[in-house]
Amino acid sequence: MSERIPATNIPVKDRGSDAAPSGIFPRSFKGFYRNLRIAGGTLLFGLYFATVWLTWEGRQAVLWDISNRQFHIFGATFWPQDLTLLTAGLVICAFGLFFITVLAGRIWCGYSCPQSMWTWLFLWVERMTEGDRNQRMRLAQAPWSLNKVLKRSQKHTLWLLISLLTGLTFVGYFTPIRPLVADLLTFSSGASAAFWVFFFTAATYINAGWLREKVCLHMCPYGRFQSVMIDDDSLVISYDANRGDPRGHRKRTVSPASQGLGDCIDCYQCVQVCPTGIDIRDGLQIDCIGCAACIDACDSIMDRMGYDRGLIRYASQRQLSGGPMRLFRPRMVGYAAVLVTMIGALVWGVANRPMVALEVAKDRSLFRYNDVGQIENSYRLKLLNKAPEARQFELSAIGLDGLTLEAPETLTLDGGETRELAVVVSAPPESLDDVSSDVHFVVADLDNPDHRDERRSAFTGPAF
Structure with missing residues (x-):
């Protein structure tokens, strides 16, 4: 009989049982991890909202110009032919997420995920307009009045303003932001641009304002598969039950040991500050987004009680069991090695990517004889100069003896x-061994022959 994996049943709690029926009301708090998240969030928000307004050599510095099929990142311009580089970048992001998950669980969700960052921002607006947790709970339960309408109106007005700026900025990375803003202000923008600004404004308002933790709990798959990625040495937010239990209320001046209690005073501050409403003392759960709000709240209580910090902390299951911390382990080293290798390959690929692209299409006509008895095939070539400045290129064809390119x-x-050319390639009949032979078209930069592109095509002739 196969061995079963042991599981612990955690009773489902009504996250809004002590609050209004409308959901979770996180309490405000202070602490190291909150300050760290504010600093990181300020940097990320600054990059997101400011980068779109930067210029580089007379154009927008970062722009995915879909209509012209160009992606500008400051001095570099990427084209559809560079799709492999984009794919490599996405794979690097995936392995980076795997690596950080093995190292510290859902730390990405707590400190960098856009859903979390915008939710924290919207919660801050909610506290500024409606008050802290208890005030918001009372307001939610109170009947509608002028005061409630005014506070709710202020909150939703600020939410919509932030959402509009977010949607406008996002669309500005795909459509030049300055003309876009001018067209929207004068009501002369195209229907497509206006639709996408409205779409991302609504998406931000709904996700960060109304859905909030529901996106993390029910829509995001990351929490579901993180459990198969972390191990006993991953640093996750953990409650030290050996130190904290048995829980119970006590006076500050009374030693917990004299009452047979642990350090946890059962104040529920860790639950009240949690944006997803979980009790971390029940163990690691897929609902935990790794924001460390419970750590800050618990540390403040420990300071007030005169106990050591760290009752809730980043710790591995091995550490909680009394074992040593193991940072370097096969899975961690493997992800790190793959990540470093792929980053190096991407940097090399960007630095050495050819600045010219060639496409070849053979005409539908099979072949013909010219005036000197040679066999001719016609092709249409498309050349693209991917460099930002003018370049000179040499075009050639190889693959058959006596091959001539007109x-x-x-x-x-x-x-x-981008330039299209109609060219003719001719070859003597005796150089053909079959009805169809391979020929290669080569385009090379005269100033830098290493920047070249080669494409294979077919050269057809009569059956001998």
């Missing part, structure tokens, strides 16, 4: 220019 010897393309 095309300009050199081509000058402006920065970002």
Whole structure:
């Protein structure tokens, strides 16, 4: 009979049982991790809202120009032909998330996830307009009045303003932000741009203002698969039951040991500050987003009681069981090695990517004989100069003896220019071994021959 994995049943609690029926009302708190999150969030918000307004050589510094199929990142311009680099970047992000999860659980969710960051911002607005936890609970339960309408109106007005700025900024990364703002202010923007600004405004308002923790609990898959990624050495937010239990209220001047109690005074501050409303003392749960609010709240209570901090802290299951902390372990080293290798490969790929792209399409006609008895095939070539400045290129064809390409010897393309050419390739009949033979078209930068692109095509002839 197969061995079963032991499980602990945690009773489902009514997260809003001590509050109004409308949901969770996190209490305000202070502490190291709150300050760390504010500093990191300020930096991330600053990057998000400010970067879109930066200029670089007369254009927007960061812009995914879909209509022109260009992606500008300061001095570099990427094209659809560079899709492998984008794919590599996404894979790096995935392995980075795996690595950080093995190291410290859902720390990404607590400190960097856009859903969490905007939810914290909306909660701050809610506290500024409606008061702290108890005041918001009373307001939610109170009947509608002028005071309630005014406070709710202030809150939702600020929420909508933040959402509008968020949606406008997001669309500004795909459509030049300055013309977009001018067109919206003069009601002359296109229907597509106006729709997407409205869409992302509504998405921000609904997700951060109304859904909040429901996105983390029911919509985000990350919490579901983190349990298979962490191990006994992952640093996760943990309650030290050996130190804290048995729980119970007591006076500050009374030693807990004399009453047979642990350090936990059962104040529920850790529950009241949690944005998802869980009790971390029940153990690690998929609902925990790793924000460390419970650590700050518990540390403040420990300071007030004169106890040591760390009753709730970042700790591994091995540490809680009395074992040593193991940072370097096979899974961690493996993810780190793959991550470093892929970052190095991406940097090398960006630095050495060819600044020219070539596409080849063979004409539908099979072949023909020219005046000197050679076999001709026709092709349509598309050349793209991916550099921001004008470059000179040489075009050639190889693969068959006596192969001749009727095309300009050199081509000058402006920065970002795409040019289509109709070319003819001829070869003597005796150089063909089959009905179809491979030929290769090569385009190379005259100033830097390493920047080249090569494409294979078919050269057809008669059956001998």
